[in-house]
Amino acid sequence: MYHAKSLGRNNYQFYTEKLNQYATRHVQLEAGLKKALQDNEFHLVYQPKFNVETQQIVGLEALLRWESQELGIISPVEFIPLAEETGMINQIGNWAINQACCQLALWHGQGFEHIAVAVNLSARQLKADIISTIEVALAVSGLPAHALELELTESMIMGNPQDSVAVLSQLKALGLTIAIDDFGTGYSSLSYLKRFPIDTLKIDQEFVRDITEDPDDAAITSAIITLAHSLELNVVAEGVETQEQLNFLRDGGCDQVQGFLLSKPLTAINCLALLNQEKNS
The missing domain is CATH 1.20.5 (Single alpha-helices involved in coiled-coils or other helix-helix interfaces)
Structure with missing residues (x-):
């Protein structure tokens, strides 16, 4: 039924x-x-974001992982929609925000103050008391607000654009930055795009994957970069896996990239090792 x-x-x-x-x-x-949560089965991994020109790490995206004692490793593609459906995403999402803020604050104390962390928000979290959640996470961790970025999908914020503008404006007032994830895959409204208090557009890997082979994907990607820069927004391309893709994005003026070509998502220990390696090189 x-x-x-x-x-x-x-x-x-x-x-x-x-x-x-x-x-x-x-x-x-x-x-x-x-x-x-109570059994401590969740953990975060961190995928670095690189400056296209220098290929230096400028930020990290915190990604949620679940390793169940009974069921083994569960894909986020499987458990996150279920968490949304059941409403548990609020509690899980709040844990992820606090964990990411505390971890980055620790790295800032070790000399990596230039690094920011991005955390994905769900539609349910945006409708909950997300403002106080962020305020508490920043206060407890001691992380400066400008070092935290929130990623939201365009479909999420366009579901109720007027309310989204109000909530995003409150979040922006805290001093953090806001990114629109998977841009171009949903139903964008350019009239609303200019009203959203956002800082970054992320180009979905769906366009990046065939960027050097499919003229349509190449044209869309170039258009997104041009649009973003005309609105004075930062542009991040996801899913970069080949040198040819990186070359195209660099030539096209993309600001930052992330993907397996430069680094897969890393545990906190391995991420710190990579940051130290870059610092000492």
Whole structure:
């Protein structure tokens, strides 16, 4: 019944073994999520963001990972939508914000004050009391507000653009920076884009992947870079995996990149090692 409803209602679906397996998995994951925080099963990894010209690390994106004692490693693609659906994303997301702020504050104290950290926000978090959550995280960690960046997808903020402008303006007033993730994959409204108090546009890897082979992807990417710079916004390209892609983005004026070509997501220990290696080189 729920499967039929998820497909748009007013239809019927036959029982299959695959559907039963999906339902069982769904129940297992939901039960696992409820105790994952208390059992300390979540952790963050950090993917560096590099200046295109210097290839120096200028920031980190904190990414949530879940390793269940019972179910093993669970992909974010699987558990984050479930956390959204059940409402647990608020509690999990708040943990991630606090963890990322405390970790970066520690690295700042070790001499890496120029590094910022980006944390992804969900639609539910944006509707919750996100302002006080951020204020507490910054106060407890001692991290300066300008070192924290919040990433939101364009579909999320365009779901209710007027409310989004109000909330983002409050967040911006705290002194942090705001990025629009996966730009170009949702339903952008250029009239609202200029009203959002944002600092960065992130080009989705869907466009970057075939940037050197597909003229359409190349044209879209170049257009996003030009649009962003005309609005005095920073541009970050995701999913950079080849030197050819990096060359194209550099020639096109992209500001920052992240992807497996330069670094995969790293544990906190390995991330610090990379920062120290760069500092001493």
